[in-house]
Amino acid sequence: MDxxxxxSAKSAxxxxxxxxxxxxILNGTVGPDVIDIGKLYAQTGKFTYDxxxxxxxxxxxxxxxxxxxxGILLYRxxxxxxxxxxxxxxxxxxxxxxxxxxxxxxxxxxxYRVTRHTMVHEQMSRFFHGFRRDAHPMSVMVASVGAxxxxxxxSTDISDPQQRMIASIRMIAKMPTLAAMxxxxxxxxxxxxxxxxxxxxxxxxxxxxxxxxxxxxxxxILSRAIDRIFILHADHEQNASTSTVRLAGSSGANPFAxxxxxxxxxxxxxxxxxxxxxxxxxxxIGSVERIPEYIKRAKDKNDPFRLMGFGxxxxxxxxxxxxxxxxxxxxxxxxxxxKDDPLLDIAVELERxxxxxxxxxxxxxxxxxxxYSGITLRALGFPTSMFTVLFALARTVGWIGQWKxxxxxxxxxxxxxxxxxxxxxxxxxxxxxRRK
Ligand code: CMC
Numbered sequence: 001m002d003x004x005x006x007x008s009a010k011s012a013x014x015x016x017x018x019x020x021x022x023x024x025i026l027n028g029t030v031g032p033d034v035i036d037i038g039k040l041y042a043q044t045g046k047f048t049y050d051x052x053x054x055x056x057x058x059x060x061x062x063x064x065x066x067x068x069x070x071g072i073l074l075y076r077x078x079x080x081x082x083x084x085x086x087x088x089x090x091x092x093x094x095x096x097x098x099x100x101x102x103x104x105x106x107x108x109x110x111x112y113r114v115t116r117h118t119m120v121h122e123q124m125s126r127f128f129h130g131f132r133r134d135a136h137p138m139s140v141m142v143a144s145v146g147a148x149x150x151x152x153x154x155s156t157d158i159s160d161p162q163q164r165m166i167a168s169i170r171m172i173a174k175m176p177t178l179a180a181m182x183x184x185x186x187x188x189x190x191x192x193x194x195x196x197x198x199x200x201x202x203x204x205x206x207x208x209x210x211x212x213x214x215x216x217x218x219x220x221i222l223s224r225a226i227d228r229i230f231i232l233h234a235d236h237e238q239n240a241s242t243s244t245v246r247l248a249g250s251s252g253a254n255p256f257a258x259x260x261x262x263x264x265x266x267x268x269x270x271x272x273x274x275x276x277x278x279x280x281x282x283x284x285i286g287s288v289e290r291i292p293e294y295i296k297r298a299k300d301k302n303d304p305f306r307l308m309g310f311g312x313x314x315x316x317x318x319x320x321x322x323x324x325x326x327x328x329x330x331x332x333x334x335x336x337x338x339k340d341d342p343l344l345d346i347a348v349e350l351e352r353x354x355x356x357x358x359x360x361x362x363x364x365x366x367x368x369x370x371x372y373s374g375i376t377l378r379a380l381g382f383p384t385s386m387f388t389v390l391f392a393l394a395r396t397v398g399w400i401g402q403w404k405x406x407x408x409x410x411x412x413x414x415x416x417x418x419x420x421x422x423x424x425x426x427x428x429x430x431x432x433x434r435r436k
Contacts, residue, residue: 016044030065047418054313057238059246060409063096063401064237071317075235076100084324089230089394090114090200093172096235096401111200117173118194118203120181121151128185137182137389138267144178145171146260156254158407167255168400175393176200180207183386201227204393209381221335222380225328226390229376232321232369233391235398241265241272245399246406250415255403262399263392269308272395275387278309279374282343282350291350299359309371310354316364325369329376336379344375 011022012035021043024036034057037048050056065074073080076095083092094102094110127147131140149156155167181191192207202218210216245262266272285294297305312319333341351367354360377387406412
């Protein structure tokens with residue numbers, strides 16, 4: 001392959017040896033143009049090679065936009081800062097699903113529909129009892145969300161728009177209930193049923209932290225903080241778990257199974273598991289004096305250690321969600337009267353040192369959303385094993401919105417990447433007695 005030259009706004013010329021092809025260039029409303037290589041193999045007999053999809057747009061989408069260089073995140077065009085400051089999570093869900101902010105009547109109707117779907121089939125609670133008490137709650141979430149497809153047969157026909165919408169509402173509504181059940185089960189306390197007169201965040205906190213023998217009153221400041229954390233995590237365009245949901249859904253799998261696949265992908269420490277890993281790392285560092293030692297380790301190519309909560313595939317600037325998360329963290333600690341949190345001191349100092357260090361500056365490694373979320377969630381009373389569960393709860397609306405967008409795209413086809421094969425070529429079978 002000799003060259004790919006963008007020679008106009010409309011097409012690029014690909015030259016291989018003596019032959020050239022014109023490849024269309026597609027323009028989005030904002031962000032980089034894309035070279036359409038859909039016919040490349042048919043025309044040239046060649047594939048493109050892009051492990052990790054660093055230069056590949058896998059789909060067309062109208063939901064979320066990220067400008068990683070400028071540190072901008074927009075949901076349906078609205079800046080994350082404005083939504084987190086002035087909106088609430090269910091309003092954000094409506095926006096992500098339907099494309100517009102709801103009117104007051106639409107919001108009331110949507111809140112009503114979500115609230116009325118928060119209970120899970122009673123049989124589900126028995127399903128939970130099959131797990132070990134010490135199971136990681138993410139393993140319980142992967143299984144129980146997948147199992148929803150065994151309980152809600154009337155919303156698994158993906159060709160029916162009405163069923164797609166009911167499945168979406170069910171998933172947004174039931175995730176807090178399932179997440180709280182996973183938590184309650186792990187600590188041996190009874191499940192707490194949802195309560196319809198509470199808002200989404202307060203209901204979730206109550207299902208996690210109330211016990212039948214005491215009245216529970218949600219603290220509005222803490223409810224607001226958790227609601228904001230949900231808004232920050234609601235969607236993030238074509239990240240690993242969202243792409244997993246899209247790929248699973250492209251085969252026609254039902255939405256509950258697709259979201260379970262997304263949860264499995266989110267669990268990894270390079271993705272949603274980083275909030276848990278970041279807090280563990282801060283604990284391991286233990287004191288401000290030991291930070292230089294860990295910075296040195298993070299820079300050492302022979303050491304697998306990385307600063308968790310630092311760096312991002314797309315953001316080469318401060319993650320805008322991290323800024324809001326940092327503010328929320330201070331608000332929560334202030335409300336709870338936590339004056340000195342040694343982990344917060346370590347985090348602030350670590351951030352300060354890393355942001356001045358040539359290694360991190362050169363590679364544009366900034367704190368991401370997971371850097372401060374662990375400290376905040378811990379202060380709210382969640383154990384580290386629940387952090388990624390909260391991420392999954394909030395990201396469910398993004399996954400389902402992206403899944404719906406894909407299913408409703410008339411050009412949708414099964415996702416089927418190809419490969420650069422470097423294995424053995426044809427060889428004949430050798431009977432076992434003759435093998436050396
Ligand atoms: N600590 C030390 N070095 C790092 C880090 C880090 N956290 N992140 C990236 N680097 C280095 C990396 O070694 C590489 O160096 P070099 O160019 O010398 O080989 C360079 O920076 C580029 O890194 P990369 O691994 O090629 O970048 P990527 O886009 O493949 O990975 C990432 C992105 C988020 C997986 C990675 O930055 C990372 O592992 N961070 C820690 C885990 C984390 O915080 N994940 C949460 C991401 S935000 C929430 C979410 O989306 O789930």
